[in-house]
Amino acid sequence: MSDFAVVGSILAAMFAAATPLLFAALGELVVEKSGVLNLGVEGMMLVGAVCGFAVTVQTGSATAGFVVAALAGAATGSLFAVLTLFLLANQVATGLALTLFGVGLSALIGQGFVGIPLEGLPKLNIPGLSDLPVVGQALFGQDVMVYLAIAAVPLVHLFLYRSRAGLVLRAVGENHTAAHALGYKVLRIRFLAVMFGGAMAGLGGAFLSMDYTPMWAENMTSGRGWIALALVVFATWKPVRVMLGAWLFGGVTILQLHVQGMGIDVPSQLLSMLPYLATVLVLVMISRDVARIRLNAPACLGKLFHPDA
């Protein structure tokens, strides 16, 4: 295989590896923009993964699987919303608990579904274009979920910065007291945002269990929910930067495997660490610019709100 072909396949693998991160991180970005910090992304991804898988196995329809995965993720998210928004539970503790809950619940639901193989989604090979050298497979030979994740980026951006609803959502995240005084339903908006975050996390998880490695295995997200959380900060709450961050993370992950396969003498433990190291380094670089963080971080992130207080 020529060097160009290898570069092309690294690119193709990078886009696929970034997809679950992109779904989950975009969802969490909207949640955090509304002023809620939900650390339960990993748990919601797992619930989405197992529900999507189960439904696809039962019905044979991948579409039904993804719809149910999104609904299941949203339902798990709304559990968090009820606890933190209405019962005023601590968001950090509840989020951690949601992850643990999601791990256990998904394992319980998935008991009967372990060891069942599933066909992944077909690749959309666009005639002519997907045969292009280097970029052909990467850009035109992926499956529909990879494109959906990328399409969600401008949609989330337009919603947040070009729509009235997005403006209100951001206002709620910046100053919930002021937004409340203006007559906006802070809790309802946050509830919807958390449900959206859950749905996106569910889709990200289902991408893993139904497409990337089409099978169900306990804890199969292996920490991707936490990476997604880091990506949101990494991207300073900007959708386009979330996408670039997900690609960077996916790219370094794939690249280190290729470096090993080529027999280049670098310790594999160091290489496995590399994507995380890259994330931390960029975080440090961004954090040096305090103004940028302050400008983009929602001012009410993680703060509790009660309309009567």
Next chain:
Amino acid sequence: MNRRTMGKTLLGLAGAAAVALSVGAGPAHAQDKLKVGFVYVGPISDHGYSYQHDQGRLAVEKALGDKVTTTFVENVPEGADAERVIEQLAASGHKLIFTTSFGFMNPTLKVAKRHPEVKFEHATGYKRAENVATYSGRFYEARTVVGAIAGKMTKSNIIGYIGSYPIPEVVSGINAFTIALREQNPKAEVRVVWVNSWYDPGKEAEAAKALADQGADIIVQHTDSPAPIQTAQERGLWSVGQSSDMTRFGPKSHLTAIVEDWNGYYVDRVKAVLDGSWKPIDTWGGMSTGMVELAPYNPAIPADVIKLADQIKADIISGKRHSFQGPVKDQAGKVVIPEGKTATDEQILKMDWYVEGVQGKVPK
């Protein structure tokens, strides 16, 4: 039948790793029966390592169900939690306890000291005591057979090998495979990618894709998930499963699998406790004991290749052939095992170097 109860959940390092603990308990009324406990590192549903151990437990129930009851605890993290689980089993009247992962070694010994009346069996460890026996399988023997099959089947002469951690068990497997591979096909080479995990389907699939993109046409794995088999099937490549028969994840791709079979050993050891002949011995069983098996061959493998594989298997079982038969050269071409000699058990248990034909270096 086993009643399963969802147990407590544990918060792992950095809040990132969460482990669900569930306990299965046998009927409580059977006071006079021997209680046998099993501790697993993964879920019994992993269809790999812990699944195979649980098959052994079920074999014990089937063979000796009127004399024993069994209990298992799955998803037990290696470390302090393991000690609590083992202690709990010992304290609740279990007279024989199998701890099935390397990381349970020290917790097992600690609990064994406090409970001299209980017998312990620790898998893949090397420390024994008055009431602690150890056991493991010579999995490298099966990798010799698989290597010969791969040498006959490869067209690109590049074999992709997904490793978990660079420990002697995995490195000796890579070496045994490579020696047999190049015996059949001196031009073939092995490329190793370490994923630094026993079980991460996403990462294992990514590793398989990377190796496929580099021209490998056979993917061998020493990790536990069937994800590499699925990837190989999707890419139209051959693959070799690990721990259990993984055919259904890639029927066109799955050449065979290296299968761990603990059934016979577990039944024997429980019998030994029942008749009082149990001793704290070390068992390292190969294909001759049935502890290491090969899954059924893919029907697409030509008859002459199957004949060759069966011959090698028979020779290993009869002792005519050893996986590390001299001369064996390392990557620098230096003879490590001289002609006429075979590797000692100690050499295999401490193996930290690659033979000729493996690309890259063993991570240190």
